Structure formats: C-alpha cells, structure tokens
Amino acid sequence: xxxxxxxxxxxxxxxxxxxxxxxxxxxxxxxxxxxxxxxxxxxxxxxxxxxxxxxxxxxxxxxxxxxxxxxxxxxxxxxxxxxxxxxxxxxxxxxxxxxxxxxxxxxxxxxxxxxxxxxxxxxxxxxxxxxxxxxxxxxxxxxxxxxxxxxxxxxxxxxxxxxxxxxxxxxxxxxxxxxxxxxxxxxxxxxxxxxxxxxxxxxxxxxxxxxxxxxxxxxxxxxxxxxxxxxxxxxxxxxxxxxxxxxxxxxxxxxxxxxxxxxxxxxxxxxxxxxxxxxxxxxxxxxxxxxxxxxxxxxxxxxxxxxxxxxxxxxxxxxxxxxxxxxxxxxxxxxx
Amino acid sequence: xxxxxxxxxxxxxxxxxxxxxxxxxxxxxxxxxxxxxxxxxxxxxxxxxxxxxxxxxxxxxxxxxxxxxxxxxxxxxxxxxxxxxxxxxxxxxxxxxxxxxxxxxxxxxxxxxxxxxxxxxxxxxxxxxxxxxxxxxxxxxxxxxxxxxxxxxxxxxxxxxxxxxxxxxxxxxxxxxxxxxxxxxxxxxxxxxxxxxxxxxxxxxxxxxxxxxxxxxxxxxxxxxxxxxxxxxxxxxxxxxxxxxxxxxxxxxxxxxxxxxxxxxxxxxxxxxxxxxxxxxxxxxxxxxxxxxxxxxxxxxxxxxxxxxxxxxxxxxxxxxxxxxxxxxxxxxxxx
Numbered sequence: 001x002x003x004x005x006x007x008x009x010x011x012x013x014x015x016x017x018x019x020x021x022x023x024x025x026x027x028x029x030x031x032x033x034x035x036x037x038x039x040x041x042x043x044x045x046x047x048x049x050x051x052x053x054x055x056x057x058x059x060x061x062x063x064x065x066x067x068x069x070x071x072x073x074x075x076x077x078x079x080x081x082x083x084x085x086x087x088x089x090x091x092x093x094x095x096x097x098x099x100x101x102x103x104x105x106x107x108x109x110x111x112x113x114x115x116x117x118x119x120x121x122x123x124x125x126x127x128x129x130x131x132x133x134x135x136x137x138x139x140x141x142x143x144x145x146x147x148x149x150x151x152x153x154x155x156x157x158x159x160x161x162x163x164x165x166x167x168x169x170x171x172x173x174x175x176x177x178x179x180x181x182x183x184x185x186x187x188x189x190x191x192x193x194x195x196x197x198x199x200x201x202x203x204x205x206x207x208x209x210x211x212x213x214x215x216x217x218x219x220x221x222x223x224x225x226x227x228x229x230x231x232x233x234x235x236x237x238x239x240x241x242x243x244x245x246x247x248x249x250x251x252x253x254x255x256x257x258x259x260x261x262x263x264x265x266x267x268x269x270x271x272x273x274x275x276x277x278x279x280x281x282x283x284x285x286x287x288x289x290x291x292x293x294x295x296x297x298x299x300x301x302x303x304x305x306x307x308x309x310x311x312x313x314x315x316x317x318x319x320x321x322x323x324x325x326x327x328x329x330x331x332x333x334x335x336x
Numbered sequence: 337x338x339x340x341x342x343x344x345x346x347x348x349x350x351x352x353x354x355x356x357x358x359x360x361x362x363x364x365x366x367x368x369x370x371x372x373x374x375x376x377x378x379x380x381x382x383x384x385x386x387x388x389x390x391x392x393x394x395x396x397x398x399x400x401x402x403x404x405x406x407x408x409x410x411x412x413x414x415x416x417x418x419x420x421x422x423x424x425x426x427x428x429x430x431x432x433x434x435x436x437x438x439x440x441x442x443x444x445x446x447x448x449x450x451x452x453x454x455x456x457x458x459x460x461x462x463x464x465x466x467x468x469x470x471x472x473x474x475x476x477x478x479x480x481x482x483x484x485x486x487x488x489x490x491x492x493x494x495x496x497x498x499x500x501x502x503x504x505x506x507x508x509x510x511x512x513x514x515x516x517x518x519x520x521x522x523x524x525x526x527x528x529x530x531x532x533x534x535x536x537x538x539x540x541x542x543x544x545x546x547x548x549x550x551x552x553x554x555x556x557x558x559x560x561x562x563x564x565x566x567x568x569x570x571x572x573x574x575x576x577x578x579x580x581x582x583x584x585x586x587x588x589x590x591x592x593x594x595x596x597x598x599x600x601x602x603x604x605x606x607x608x609x610x611x612x613x614x615x616x617x618x619x620x621x622x623x624x625x626x627x628x629x630x631x632x633x634x635x636x637x638x639x640x641x642x643x644x645x646x647x648x649x650x651x652x653x654x655x656x657x658x659x660x661x662x663x664x665x666x667x668x669x670x671x672x
Contacts, residue, residue, distance in 0.1 A: 211567040228563070246469070260596035264593060267589060274582065
C-alpha cells in the first residue's frame with residue numbers, strides 16, 4: 001500500500017505529520033509512504049528519526065495552502081502546494097490512498113477537481129468519526145454540502161454503510177438519519193423525504209436519530225445535511241471544551257481538590273481524549289474516485305498515525321471497488 | 337402579577353410544579369398564582385405546604401395532555417386539560433402570564449390557537465435558555481418552525497432581542513445567527529440570506545456564530561431554523577449526559593478515586609447543573625399575543641420557581657407591549 005501524505009497540512013505540520021506517519025510505517029510492513037512538501041525541511045526532519053528508509057520517500061512541493069486561503073482559488077493558484085502535488089500523485093496511480101489535515105475546503109475542492117467523482121455519485125460527502133459511548137460512529141456530511149436533496153442523503157447513507165462495513169469492519173452497520181423526533185412524520189421537508197427513501201433502500205436503516213442519541217452511539221452511520229452535520233461536530237467540540245474548562249475550575253479550588261485532581265487526572269485525560277474526535281485519525285471524503293482521508297486540522301502525531309492506518313485500510317479493503325460498482329450500476333439502472 | 341401555572345405539565349407534575357411555584361409566591365409578594373389541574377389532588381398537595389393562601393388559587397381541570405398525545409389533536413379533544421384551561425384563563429385576562437412544562441407541541445399549538453399571534457409576527461418561535469461560560473444566551477427557534485424563511489429568522493432576532501433586553505435585562509444584546517463559518521458567504525441559502533437581512537436590521541447583529549461558540553456565550557440571542565436549534569439543544573443534553581457518564585466511570589475505578597470523587601462532588605454537581613439547561617426555569621414562546629413561558633419537561637421545583645419568576649418578569653417588563661407595537665408598526669409600514 002502506497003500512502004501519500006500531505007506533510008504541510010494541519011496546525012502542527014510538518015513535524016507532527018512526519019512523526020505520526022513514521023509511527024505507522026514502522027508498524028505496517030506493507031505500507032510505503034510518500035511525503036509531499038518542502039524537501040529540504042522534510043529531509044532534516046527525517047534525519048532525526050529511525051524508519052525503514054526504503055519505504056519512505058519525499059516529493060518536493062514548494063507551496064503551502066493555509067486555512068486562510070480561499071479553497072477553490074488555492075487549488076487553482078497553488079499548483080505546487082503539498083496538497084495539490086499529493087492529489088496528482090494519487091491521480092497518477094503512484095499512490096493507493098492519501099492523507100491530509102489541511103484546509104478542508106481546498107482538500108475537498110482539489111480532490112473533486114483532480115480525482116473526480118465516482119460515476120453515479122451526485123455529491124461526494126465529507127465524513128467524520130464521532131466518538132460515542134459504545135465506540136464511534138461516522139457522521140456525514142459535515143460541511144461540504146449544504147442545501148442537500150433527499151437523494152443526496154440516500155447516497156451518503158449508502159457510501160457510509162460501505163465504508164463502515166468494509167473499512168471499519170462493522171457488520172451490517174446501523175444507518176440513521178439526524179432528525180428532531182423519533183416519528184417518521186417529524187422534521188423538516190428534507191429529513192421527511194430522505195426518511196422515506198432510506199426506508200426502502202438496501203441499507204440497514206434504523207430510523208431517525210435525535211441529536212441527544214448521537215453521543216450514545218445509537219447508529220453506526222449517521223447522515224444529515226452538511227449544515228446540520230457541521231453544527232453537530234462543532235458543538236461537540238465546543239461542549240467538550242467548555243465542560244472541561246468548568247471542571248478544571250473545580251479542581252483548582254483548593255489544595256485538597258488539587259490533590260484529588262492529580263489522582264483522577266489520568267482517567268479524566270482518557271475521557272477528554274475520547275470526547276475529542278480529532279484523535280481518531282481522520283475520515284474519508286466519500287464519493288471521490290480514490291481513497292482520500294481527511295485528518296482533523298489539530299491532529300498531532302497519534303492522529304496522523306491513525307490516519308495513515310485508516311488510509312491503508314481504505315485502500316486495502318476493496319471498498320473503493322464496491323462503491324464504484326454500486327454507483328455505476330445504479331446509474332445504469334436509472335438510465336434504462 | 338397573576339401567573340397561571342399548568343400544574344399537570346412535565347415529568348414531575350404535579351408535586352414539583354406546586355412546590356416550585358409556591359417557593360416563588362412566598363418570595364415575590366406581588367405575585368398571585370392560579371394552578372390548573374385536578375382540584376382535589378392539588379388541595380391535598382397544598383395542605384402540606386405553608387404559603388400565602390390569599391394569593392394562591394386552583395382552577396379545576398380534569399384532563400391531562402401527556403407527551404404521548406398528538407399535539408394538535410390534544411388541543412382539540414382535551415379541552416378540560418390543565419394546559420387548555422390555563423390558556424383560556426390567560427386569554428380571558430384573568431392572568432398576566434403563564435407557565436407550563438407540558439407537551440411542547442401541544443403548548444405551542446394551543447397557545448397559537450387560543451391566544452393567537454402578535455399582529456405582524458409571521459411565525460411565533462420557541463426559545464430556550466442555553467447555559468454558557470459567561471452566563472447564558474437565548475436560542476430560538478428550537479423546534480417549532482422547521483423550513484424557515486430568512487424573514488422568519490429576522491423576526492426571531494427582533495423578538496429575542498426585545499426579550500433579552502427587557503426581561504433578561506441584557507443591555508443592547510448581541511444577536512448572532514448559527515452558521516458553519518465566520519464569513520458572510522458561508523452557509524446554506526437560508527443563513528446567507530438571513531445574514532443579509534440581519535446586517536441591515538435594527539438589532540445589534542454580531543454576525544455568524546459557529547456551533548462551537550454557542551457554549552462559550554459569544555452572543556446573547558442566537559437565531560436559527562427550528563431543525564438546527566432542536567439539534568443544538570438535544571446535542572447539548574446528550575453531550576453533557578454522556579460526558580458525565582464517562583467521568584462517573586473514572587470515579588468508580590478504585591477506592592482512592594472514589595474518595596477523591598467525594599471531595600470533588602459538590603463542585604462537579606455545580607458544573608452538571610450549569611450544563612443542564614432544564615434548571616433554568618423556562619423560556620418564552622415569542623410572538624404569541626401573551627406572555628407564555630415553557631419550562632423544560634424534566635423541570636423540578638427549582639426550575640418551576642425560576643419559571644414563575646421568568647413569567648412574572650415577562651409580564652412586568654412591558655416587553656409584550658413593545659413587541660406588539662414594533663410588529664404592528666412593521667406590518668403597517670409593509671402595507672403602505
């Protein structure tokens with residue numbers, strides 16, 4: 001498996017990207033890494049590390065797309081950026097999958113332009129891994145597509161189910177739709193119509209999922225319009241951060257609470273990590289005609305390690321082939 | 337101030353309703369209470385309490401609308417319910433404001449039918465108090481109106497700003513709109529168009545509020561479509577509950593962690609309360625032509641105490657008059 005890694009994407013690039021990806025390549029013997037980015041800087045970073053040199057290479061890219069760049073424009077003007085060079089490597093089949101923690105909009109727009117959609121997919125969707133009490137779910141779309149139509153949500157569900165089953169190895173994944181009540185007749189026009197499509201689809205549809213059920217893990221694949229999905233992931237971030245902020249204040253109250261805090265710290269650290277979806281190593285942009293994994297912008301080494309593993313799993317799983325077959329077929333059926 | 341209280345609304349009715357409302361009437365000497373519900377049961381409950389008898393009365397209502405009832409149907413068939421009797425008391429000007437923790441849909445539909453809209457208001461909105469790091473904000477709409485138009489969101493903002501200023505005493509309240517990015521051009525069609533309307537409105541518009549900023553308290557009044565608002569409040573509930581569940585597991589690990597948990601319990605209890613918006617005693621249904629306060633279904637005595645105070649503040653504040661004037665005027669301007 002050849003994984004191309006945008007070494008200059010994310011808040012902690014390139015150091016944490018390189019560290020995390022090397023952790024993965026040391027562990028996974030069938031993985032080859034290609035880093036894209038400023039060659040000299042990357043060489044200097046690699047010098048400090050021990051790694052299987054025959055399976056790691058660098059492709060020079062002199063530019064960097066930042067979060068301040070306008071996504072669509074950046075994909076046109078910064079052709080020699082680490083992101084665009086990585087995409088072209090994937091396009092040329094010099095790699096089997098890709099990881100980037102860079103500008104989400106530019107990644108999405110660039111992937112769309114360079115790699116294209118799977119034939120039959122109306123709109124590729126950005127998925128995110130959501131930590132839950134029972135492990136985790138995938139939520140899609142989380143911001144790439146606002147103002148969706150019911151058939152878009154149906155496709156998100158179909159794509160998410162393939163990914164959950166083949167890549168995450170969840171057997172017969174439960175698919176739910178975000179709604180504001182459990183009953184079929186609840187919700188806005190979009191969710192009501194999508195519910196009807198999902199009911200008669202081939203996915204294992206478990207019905208409406210209210211937002212309070214999301215952290216409980218009541219479905220493995222949760223679909224919604226990108227506006228709603230983006231609100232969900234950002235609110236989860238905001239809630240976790242504000243709650244831990246308040247808890248910290250309780251700990252700092254006096255010497256006794258500080259002592260107790262020290263005892264509980266490791267366990268609470270685990271909870272914090274669990275609540276923080278940026279740890280989970282990325283999620284796919286589904287519907288793009290190649291295996292592309294987006295890692296969270298704030299990813300550190302551990303998350304990049306996980307992201308490279310996700311990318312390798314994605315490429316190995318055969319999920320891309322299954323998606324291509326399914327949507328080609330659907331399109332042909334529609335055309336008949 | 338005469339406040340009519342639906343004594344049979346909410347998960348802990350009637351005991352907690354009566355206890356909480358009596359707490360308020362004991363404290364607020366200018367408040368008179370009218371409880372609606374099963375007279376004999378209520379008399380028995382009142383017997384156990386000390387309270388200013390001359391300021392508390394009961395109006396018999398033999399039926400109860402439950403959460404299992406279909407909202408619109410229940411308002412038609414259960415005319416002698418505690419909710420509908422309370423609404424008719426308000427309609428007949430025998431009370432100045434109302435509190436119920438009952439079936440939200442039925443409360444909204446009943447208020448709409450019995451009391452009507454403020455002239456000029458297109459859609460009344462259900463608001464909720466959101467606990468934040470800096471105190472709290474009001475969020476509207478939280479589920480009464482899905483598939484909103486931009487002008488609905490503008491009116492939500494105008495109504496929310498009057499309530500925040502006159503009832504909550506927040507000077508020049510900051511009004512924001514839920515969106516998925518800070519920039520004007522971000523978001524779905526609805527939020528982009530509403531942003532433009534808000535920019536040129538008379539409210540103190542602070543722009544787009546990303547969901548992660550909601551718990552931080554970056555705006556005093558936050559407007560959104562009811563689908564999105566409902567997702568926000570339910571996710572806040574779900575996140576708080578799942579995080580405290582995980583924290584509890586850390587505490588139960590061994591004898592040392594249990595001891596430490598005991599030390600930290602009071603402080604963490606405060607955090608839990610703060611994160612739980614059901615404590616905050618209700619929020620208005622804005623745009624209805626009377627002061628109606630909805631308390632959370634899970635309200636206990638403390639929340640009802642707060643809800644009665646909110647209702648009294650609402651009635652006393654002159655906010656209803658201001659809303660009537662503003663929207664009548666707007667409608668007249670539009671008609672010219």
